[in-house]
Amino acid sequence: MKRTTVRLADGRELIYFDRDENADRGAADRRDLPPRPPAAELRRDPLTGEWIAIAGHRQGRTLLPPADQCPLCPSAPGRPTEIPAAGYEVAVFENRFPSFSASAPDDGAADPGGLGETRPAAGRCEVVCFTADHDASFSTLPPDRVELVMRAWADRTAELSALPGVEQVFCFENRGAEIGITLGHPHGQIYAYPYVTPRTRRMLAVARAHRERGGGDLFAEVLAAERKAEVRVVGRNEHWTAFVPAAARWPFEVHLYPHRRVPDLCALEPAERAAFGPLYTDVLRRFDGLFGVAMPYVAAWHQAPVREGRDLACLHLELFSIRRAADRLKYLAGSESAMGAFVNDVLPEEAARMLREAVTN
Ligand SMILES: [Zn+2]
Numbered sequence: 001m002k003r004t005t006v007r008l009a010d011g012r013e014l015i016y017f018d019r020d021e022n023a024d025r026g027a028a029d030r031r032d033l034p035p036r037p038p039a040a041e042l043r044r045d046p047l048t049g050e051w052i053a054i055a056g057h058r059q060g061r062t063l064l065p066p067a068d069q070c071p072l073c074p075s076a077p078g079r080p081t082e083i084p085a086a087g088y089e090v091a092v093f094e095n096r097f098p099s100f101s102a103s104a105p106d107d108g109a110a111d112p113g114g115l116g117e118t119r120p121a122a123g124r125c126e127v128v129c130f131t132a133d134h135d136a137s138f139s140t141l142p143p144d145r146v147e148l149v150m151r152a153w154a155d156r157t158a159e160l161s162a163l164p165g166v167e168q169v170f171c172f173e174n175r176g177a178e179i180g181i182t183l184g185h186p187h188g189q190i191y192a193y194p195y196v197t198p199r200t201r202r203m204l205a206v207a208r209a210h211r212e213r214g215g216g217d218l219f220a221e222v223l224a225a226e227r228k229a230e231v232r233v234v235g236r237n238e239h240w241t242a243f244v245p246a247a248a249r250w251p252f253e254v255h256l257y258p259h260r261r262v263p264d265l266c267a268l269e270p271a272e273r274a275a276f277g278p279l280y281t282d283v284l285r286r287f288d289g290l291f292g293v294a295m296p297y298v299a300a301w302h303q304a305p306v307r308e309g310r311d312l313a314c315l316h317l318e319l320f321s322i323r324r325a326a327d328r329l330k331y332l333a334g335s336e337s338a339m340g341a342f343v344n345d346v347l348p349e350e351a352a353r354m355l356r357e358a359v360t361n
Pocket of ligand 1: 072
C-alpha cells in the first residue's frame with residue numbers, strides 16, 4: 001500500500017491510500033479557502049456528567065450540494081474539490097467543519113456563569129472517501145477496496161490514538177438523507193474524542209462487572225451464544241459472524257464480530273481483514289433488499305479506547321437502520337430521545353429471518 005500525505009490550501013492534512021505504488025498524488029490545492037474555524041467547546045452537563053461539544057461553526061456546512069458540485073469527487077479542470085487529484089482510491093482528510101480539532105479555542109466562548117466544567121474540544125475529525133465514484137455505495141465496493149478502506153481506518157486509528165489528549169477513535173459511516181447526511185458521495189467519518197464516549201464507558205463497565213463476578217470475556221460469551229443459538233445469525237464466514245443482537249434497539253440492526261477478540265482495527269490479521277468485506281457487503285445488500293429501497297443506516301466501529309479497558313473491549317461493527325417498513329421510519333421520539341429508553345417494534349428473530357431471506361443484487 002502506498003500512503004501519500006499532502007496539505008490542503010488551509011493547512012488541513014489529506015492522505016491518499018493507494019494499492020498502486022506508482023500513483024501520482026502530487027496535485028496541489030490552489031483554492032482560496034477561508035481560515036479554519038476555532039475549536040469547538042466542550043461543556044460537561046452538571047446533571048449527567050456527560051460532555052457535550054458545542055460547535056456553532058457547523059451551522060454553515062455545505063448541505064446536500066448537487067452532484068456536479070460534490071466536494072468529495074476528484075478535482076477536474078475548473079472545478080477544484082477537497083481532493084486535488086484527478087482520481088483516487090481511498091482518501092482521508094481533516095473535516096473542514098470539525099466537532100473536535102486541535103485549533104485554538106475562540107476567546108470568550110466559555111460557558112458564562114455555568115456550573116459545569118468546560119474545556120476546548122480537542123481531538124480531530126476526518127472524512128474518509130471510500131471511492132472516487134460518486135454513485136457507488138459501500139455495498140458495491142469490491143473486496144480489495146474494502147480491504148484498502150480497512151487499512152486506512154487502522155492507519156488513522158493508530159495515528160489519531162497517538163495525538164495528545166485523544167481517548168477514543170470512532171470510525172463510522174452515516175448513509176442516506178434520512179439519517180441526516182449532508183453529502184451523497186460514499187464516505188465515512190472518523191472522530192477522535194478527547195474522552196471515552198458514554199456508550200463505550202457503559203459497555204466496559206458492564207463487561208468489567210461481569211468479570212468481577214467470576215464471568216469470562218463478556219463479548220466472547222455473547223458471540224459464542226449467538227453462534228450456538230443460530231436463530232439471529234444473518235451470515236458468517238471463517239473469521240466473522242453477523243447477527244441481530246437479542247436486545248436490538250433498532251428495527252434492523254446487525255453486529256459483526258471477529259471470531260478472535262481484538263481491541264481495535266489495528267490488531268486484525270490480514271486474513272481477518274480480507275474476510276470482513278465479503279460478509280459485510282453481503283449484509284448491506286440484504287439491508288437494501290429488505291424493502292427494495294436503499295436503506296439509510298449508521299455503521300459504527302466499536303474499538304477499545306486508547307488507554308482504558310483495552311483488555312475488556314472487543315472490536316466489532318454495529319450496523320443499524322431507522323427504516324422499519326418500506327414507507328416508515330423509526331424516529332427517536334419521547335422515550336428514546338428524552339429517557340434513552342428504546343422500544344423496538346420489530347422482533348429481532350424476525351428481523352434476522354427477513355435479512356437471511358432478503359434478495360441481494
Ligand atoms: Zn462526489
